């Protein structure tokens with residue numbers, strides 16, 4: 001059986017791909033590009049979740065896991081956020097995830113699969129300029145708990161809520177040494193996250209080792225959401 005990683009080609013998703021391959025799993029990656037993972041032994045499915053998320057329907061008989069990685073960091077003062085910003089963030093973070101989950105639901109049921117979705121530290125810890133992304137990611141947390149309840153005991157569903165992690169998505173926030181140091185300093189553990197830090201938990205949650213965990217939201221955030 002395979003684990004499908006939507007957005008497994010870059011950033012946290014790529015680290016999940018590498019981590020799961022290293023533990024001997026069969027990995028399928030669906031994303032727009034595959035340049036960064038073309039050397040890895042994975043099957044790549046070309047997919048833009050904004051264009052055609054239903055493309056995954058009927059493609060798999062059984063799935064052991066689904067990790068959905070596409071997301072956004074759209075930081076603006078609330079008064080400058082347009083309805084379109086909220087709609088765009090909701091589409092990539094929530095609606096496209098829903099479309100993908102529905103498309104592979106029979107395969108997840110057949111494989112008694114585990115779903116991992118991504119939130120952000122900015123849902124539990126209020127942060128200025130995060131209104132749009134936090135609204136969407138808050139919806140992800142509610143969605144995940146609902147799915148976990150509705151599909152137990154067959155399908156598990158959990159959420160990881162990272163703080164700032166060094167990926168292409170966060171590149172503009174970490175574009176020079178000064179920004180990197182200031183961002184590391186904001187965290188109680190005095191560092192920003194690396195994709196591997198987040199992928200390790202995702203791999204656990206989609207694996208047999210995570211078999212008794214469902215409906216949870218886990219902060220992988222350098223202590224940001226809980227420590228002072």
Ligand SMILES: NC(=O)c1ccc[n+]([C@@H]2O[C@H](COP(=O)([O-])OP(=O)(O)OC[C@H]3O[C@@H](n4cnc5c(N)ncnc54)[C@H](OP(=O)(O)O)[C@@H]3O)[C@@H](O)[C@H]2O)c1
Pocket residue numbers: 006007008009010011012013014030031032033034047048049050068069070071072073118119120121161162163164165166167168169170
């Ligand atoms: N990085 C952070 O600081 C941070 C903090 C909090 C939460 N998060 C959340 O963690 C998750 C992963 O973040 P990340 O930083 O690893 O993101 P990333 O660097 O942007 O990587 C996203 C992955 O999704 C794919 N993707 C993006 N748009 C897509 C589309 N329309 N259709 C298909 N695939 C698409 C990308 O591949 P292609 O370009 O090849 O399609 C890539 O593999 C996101 O949900 C993000 O909101 C990240």
